[in-house]
Amino acid sequence: MISNNKMFGILVPIISVLLGLIAGAIIMLGSGHNPIRGYVALWNGAFGDGYTLGETIRRTTPLILTGLAVAFAFKTGLFNIGAEGQVIIGWLAAVWVGLVIDAPMIIHLPLSVLAGAIAGGLWGFLPGILKAKLGVHEVIVTIMMNYIALFTTNEIIRSVLTDGKTTTESIPQTASLASAWLQGLTLYSRVHYGILIALFAAFLMWFIIERTTYGYELKAVGFNQHASNYSGMNVSKNIILSMVIAGAFAGLAGAMEGLGTYGSISVMSGFTNLGFDGIAVALLGSNHAFGIVIAALLFGALKEGAGEMPTTAGVPTELVDIIIALIIFFVASSYMIRWAILRFKKEEK
Amino acid sequence: MEYAIEMLNIRKEFPGIVANDNITIQLKKGEIHALLGENGAGKSTLMNVLFGLYQPEKGEIRVKDRKVNITNPNIANDLGIGMVHQHFMLVEPFTVTQNIVLGKEPTNKFGKIDIAKARKEIQELSDRYGLKVDPDSKISDISVGMQQRVEILKTLYRGAEVLIFDEPTAVLTPQEISELMEIMRSLVKEGKSIILITHKLKEIMEVCDRCTVIRKGKGIGTVNVSETNATELASLMVGREVHFKTEKKEAQPGENVLQIKNLYVKDSRKVDLVKGLDLEVKAGEIVGIAGVDGNGQSELIEAITGLAKTNSGSIRVNNKEISNFSPRKITESGVGHIPQDRHKYGLVLDYSIGENIVLQTYYKKPYSKAKVLNYKEIFRKAEDLIKEYDVRTPSVYTKARALSGGNQQKAIIGREVDRSPDLLIAAQPTRGLDVGAIESIHKKLIEERDKGKAILLISFELDEIMNVSDRVAVMFDGKIVANVKPEETNEQELGLLMAGSRVKAGERNQ
Ligand SMILES: Nc1ncnc2c1ncn2[C@@H]1O[C@H](COP(=O)(O)OP(=O)(O)OP(=O)(O)O)[C@@H](O)[C@H]1O
Numbered sequence: 001m002i003s004n005n006k007m008f009g010i011l012v013p014i015i016s017v018l019l020g021l022i023a024g025a026i027i028m029l030g031s032g033h034n035p036i037r038g039y040v041a042l043w044n045g046a047f048g049d050g051y052t053l054g055e056t057i058r059r060t061t062p063l064i065l066t067g068l069a070v071a072f073a074f075k076t077g078l079f080n081i082g083a084e085g086q087v088i089i090g091w092l093a094a095v096w097v098g099l100v101i102d103a104p105m106i107i108h109l110p111l112s113v114l115a116g117a118i119a120g121g122l123w124g125f126l127p128g129i130l131k132a133k134l135g136v137h138e139v140i141v142t143i144m145m146n147y148i149a150l151f152t153t154n155e156i157i158r159s160v161l162t163d164g165k166t167t168t169e170s171i172p173q174t175a176s177l178a179s180a181w182l183q184g185l186t187l188y189s190r191v192h193y194g195i196l197i198a199l200f201a202a203f204l205m206w207f208i209i210e211r212t213t214y215g216y217e218l219k220a221v222g223f224n225q226h227a228s229n230y231s232g233m234n235v236s237k238n239i240i241l242s243m244v245i246a247g248a249f250a251g252l253a254g255a256m257e258g259l260g261t262y263g264s265i266s267v268m269s270g271f272t273n274l275g276f277d278g279i280a281v282a283l284l285g286s287n288h289a290f291g292i293v294i295a296a297l298l299f300g301a302l303k304e305g306a307g308e309m310p311t312t313a314g315v316p317t318e319l320v321d322i323i324i325a326l327i328i329f330f331v332a333s334s335y336m337i338r339w340a341i342l343r344f345k346k347e348e349k
Numbered sequence: 350m351e352y353a354i355e356m357l358n359i360r361k362e363f364p365g366i367v368a369n370d371n372i373t374i375q376l377k378k379g380e381i382h383a384l385l386g387e388n389g390a391g392k393s394t395l396m397n398v399l400f401g402l403y404q405p406e407k408g409e410i411r412v413k414d415r416k417v418n419i420t421n422p423n424i425a426n427d428l429g430i431g432m433v434h435q436h437f438m439l440v441e442p443f444t445v446t447q448n449i450v451l452g453k454e455p456t457n458k459f460g461k462i463d464i465a466k467a468r469k470e471i472q473e474l475s476d477r478y479g480l481k482v483d484p485d486s487k488i489s490d491i492s493v494g495m496q497q498r499v500e501i502l503k504t505l506y507r508g509a510e511v512l513i514f515d516e517p518t519a520v521l522t523p524q525e526i527s528e529l530m531e532i533m534r535s536l537v538k539e540g541k542s543i544i545l546i547t548h549k550l551k552e553i554m555e556v557c558d559r560c561t562v563i564r565k566g567k568g569i570g571t572v573n574v575s576e577t578n579a580t581e582l583a584s585l586m587v588g589r590e591v592h593f594k595t596e597k598k599e600a601q602p603g604e605n606v607l608q609i610k611n612l613y614v615k616d617s618r619k620v621d622l623v624k625g626l627d628l629e630v631k632a633g634e635i636v637g638i639a640g641v642d643g644n645g646q647s648e649l650i651e652a653i654t655g656l657a658k659t660n661s662g663s664i665r666v667n668n669k670e671i672s673n674f675s676p677r678k679i680t681e682s683g684v685g686h687i688p689q690d691r692h693k694y695g696l697v698l699d700y701s702i703g704e705n706i707v708l709q710t711y712y713k714k715p716y717s718k719a720k721v722l723n724y725k726e727i728f729r730k731a732e733d734l735i736k737e738y739d740v741r742t743p744s745v746y747t748k749a750r751a752l753s754g755g756n757q758q759k760a761i762i763g764r765e766v767d768r769s770p771d772l773l774i775a776a777q778p779t780r781g782l783d784v785g786a787i788e789s790i791h792k793k794l795i796e797e798r799d800k801g802k803a804i805l806l807i808s809f810e811l812d813e814i815m816n817v818s819d820r821v822a823v824m825f826d827g828k829i830v831a832n833v834k835p836e837e838t839n840e841q842e843l844g845l846l847m848a849g850s851r852v853k854a855g856e857r858n859q
């Protein structure tokens with residue numbers, strides 16, 4: 001049974017992606033485009049040269065972190081719909097610390113990154129404590145926290161960080177994740193050192209969840225709160241801890257944007273969608289750290305490659321959104337795919 | 350002879366295990382047919398095959414002499430096969446009627462659900478078989494016994510001719526059990542046929558016509574109940590002789606380990622259920638609590654183990670006050686707890702057996718060091734325990750969910766007894782266990798006692814209480830109303846005391 005589950009965890013996402021791509025091809029055919037040219041354009045747009053590769057990695061970085069943020073909470077049975085707000089608040093905090101503090105890089109950069117994580121963690125702490133102590137459903141609270149993050153951040157940018165402007169100044173070099181070396185390698189893409197942080201975070205999640213007593217407790221609480229309580233675990237504490245760590249991951253994603261990609265923060269007219277995409281990444285990655293890295297890379301590549309499709313293949317970029325939506329649809333309906341696989345296996349026998 | 354159901358040479362495999370190996374069972378129309386076997390013998394699996402939940406690798410199922418292919422429970426329903434699962438499948442906030450029609454809602458000619466019609470039909474069915482179910486009560490408000498009857502009604506409403514009962518009596522009180530026996534009798538009188546899985550030989554002797562025995566996945570044979578007896582059935586099933594009475598030496602009680610004074614505990618509805626209770630358990634002594642369900646036993650256990658708050662009074666373990674401590678602190682004060690509800694409290698079903706074995710100790714050496722788990726040690730410990738407690742599982746990596754009910758229970762008992770706590774609270778420890786396993790668990794409890802541990806046993810089985818306890822404390826209406834020695838009393842007297850008759854209790858207490 002265990003091996004079966006593992007197999008499904010890997011097979012279902014792969015099949016879903018293939019089905020999504022096939023469905024995309026059919027749509028391209030139906031709307032009079034050449035799917036092969038479309039997908040070649042997509043591929044080139046994502047991995048064609050150093051620049052696109054660098055940009056793909058840049059897009060992947062925060063998606064890994066938001067994917068982890070959703071998956072981590074899910075391991076404790078919590079739906080963290082608030083990654084979006086945690087990203088925004090983490091972004092704000094990282095840039096803020098980047099702007100106001102004056103210190104050598106070795107202190108300044110870690111401090112700014114940490115500020116993003118702490119702010120995100122705090123944004124996870126509130127829904128966590130409300131859930132643990134009062135039983136308020138985390139989905140509702142995290143959704144509301146998203147709006148609070150968005151509007152508060154915009155107001156702070158306008159009236160605290162600037163004088164009514166829409167973008168802050170750029171952070172100094174000492175707080176920046178940007179890397180001249182990486183940029184040089186990738187024809188001046190915006191790829192930055194953040195990818196290392198994201199990969200390390202993925203490793204950290206795997207380690208916490210699979211190897212430590214914290215992970216043992218977090219998962220136990222997710223599976224069965226009564227048994228966890230019976231065995232002496234502090235259920236409330238674990239719920240809060242899970243949301244804080246999840247929020248910290250998402251906050252880091254915001255720090256990646258603020259300290260790496262943009263070097264500043266601007267007033268946002270709407271959500272960044274990084275947090276919401278994180279839900280899809282977690283789902284596609286089967287809530288497993290390694291799966292999330294792969295899924296984030298796929299999403300990053302699709303989004304980056306989409307830019308190339310209208311110019312060289314005449315396919316509208318929206319098609320990529322449709323493909324992504326279809327992939328998610330297929331993963332979500334994994335029950336169907338499981339069923340089909342089982343059927344298939346039976347017939348083989 | 351036409352059989353209602355025939356399962357011929359059924360084989361069902363799971364990864365690493367053959368759960369059913371060439372088993373045959375033939376159910377005559379209008380009979381109650383027992384299915385008997387040790388924990389993990391493959392009874393539930395066989396019935397799940399019949400109900401369409403599992404597909405057999407080999408074998409044939411015939412319904413009324415016609416070969417059928419039951420690939421899902423809907424087909425089983427259409428063939429008139431209904432199953433009452435051990436773990437009920439009811440929607441708590443719904444009423445009885447709503448639960449019963451769920452998935453098969455009757456509609457009027459406008460396509461609207463016709464609840465009134467269903468309600469009437471359910472009332473009629475309930476009256477006909479003497480089920481005494483109120484179609485309008487909410488599931489969350491009715492007792493476990495009643496919920497089980499709702500499950501029975503559900504199958505009848507769907508037109509079941511053959512009813513499968515998987516360990517229906519494990520969750521019932523003695524009173525409810527005898528009512529269920531009556532219901533089963535009236536079902537067969539109306540022409541239904543029944544397959545009954547139970548570990549209680551007494552029940553088989555009482556209501557069943559025939560009994561099919563399976564051992565380690567293999568069919569041993571079918572016997573007429575009128576031509577056999579409990580001892581023979583037990584040895585058929587286990588493959589060796591079984592002693593129903595456990596041998597033990599005279600107890601050597603020492604100091605008080607558990608000392609409860611004037612304890613008050615409220616239940617979730619804020620009603621006092623434990624009302625000024627006094628109780629002592631000494632080292633080297635097994636105290637059995639006898640009582641009708643609902644007299645505060647669960648609340649008492651929850652208070653001692655920290656799962657519920659106490660209102661007033663004192664609970665001391667080894668002379669240290671522990672009332673309202675956290676469960677972890679209580680565990681560390683030397684208390685072990687075999688919980689009544691193994692799925693709710695005892696196990697994390699989605700964890701492997703190995704991970705469940707360290708549920709109380711994972712944070713300690715050698716299972717973890719500096720917060721990092723040592724899975725090698727964890728699984729090694731688990732290997733030892735499953736051997737010692739005869740937990741039948743393909744491996745320690747198997748999820749607890751995949752184990753048979755009885756083997757899950759043995760794993761919990763192993764975990765709690767192995768820690769050798771000063772005070773062991775055993776709530777219905779042998780619920781769902783086969784007679785062989787019961788014998789060995791009783792032995793373990795007595796061994797612990799002889800090591801000088803204190804044991805508090807809560808059971809609705811008077812046999813078990815009388816057999817294992819050194820002293821019986823009768824609980825009634827939230828208090829201990831009498832302390833008696835098992836060898837100086839009998840089931841009749843206990844029954845009276847449990848019903849609150851004070852005459853005898855007064856004499857005894859002096
Ligand atoms: N879903 C499953 N996956 C893997 N193994 C299983 C599964 N269900 C049952 N088994 C295994 O099949 C064997 C038979 O289990 P089954 O539940 O039929 O036993 P049982 O006779 O009902 O026992 P009990 O009296 O303890 O309920 C056991 O060894 C069990 O571990």
Ligand SMILES: [Mg+2]
Binds near residue numbers: 393753
């Ligand atoms: Mg069973």
